Amino acid sequence: MSQRGMKKYLPFSSLTEQATYLEKMMYEKNKQPRPRISTEQAEKINRILLQDIDKELHIKFYLDGYFYYYDGKIDFLDTKNKIIVIGEYEIPFKDIIDIESPNVFDEIC
Numbered sequence: 329m330s331q332r333g334m335k336k337y338l339p340f341s342s343l344t345e346q347a348t349y350l351e352k353m354m355y356e357k358n359k360q361p362r363p364r365i366s367t368e369q370a371e372k373i374n375r376i377l378l379q380d381i382d383k384e385l386h387i388k389f390y391l392d393g394y395f396y397y398y399d400g401k402i403d404f405l406d407t408k409n410k411i412i413v414i415g416e417y418e419i420p421f422k423d424i425i426d427i428e429s430p431n432v433f434d435e436i437c
Contacts, residue, residue: 359393363425376427377412381405386428387412389419 365373376385387398404413410421 356393360390360395361393362390365425369426373421373424373427376429377402377405380429383429386426386430387414387419387424388426389423390425391419391423395425 381402384399384401387402389396389398398414400414402412402414406413406418411418412421412424413419
């Protein structure tokens with residue numbers, strides 16, 4: 329018998345509405361709570377944003393229950409609205425979890 333006409337049984341993807349619901353349920357289930365940052369961490373983020381804005385940075389930020397990472401330069405720092413602009417994305421200061429400036433030792437050596 330040819331397997332060409334047979335379809336593989338996929339129990340959870342029999343209905344498209346069910347698959348969409350399951351994806352949404354898994355997305356919600358895997359969310360992480362927003363971490364609290366210390367005063368020292370907030371001061372470090374502020375210092376790096378003010379001093380190293382034109383350098384390559386490693387940024388960790390929180391968005392809708394998930395952590396995201398960005399390596400590169402910040403396009404614009406909007407202190408009035410408290411956001412950083414990276415390409416077409418706007419990240420509020422309150423969502424920034426950590427910033428590292430990888431070129432710290434280049435200036436010392």
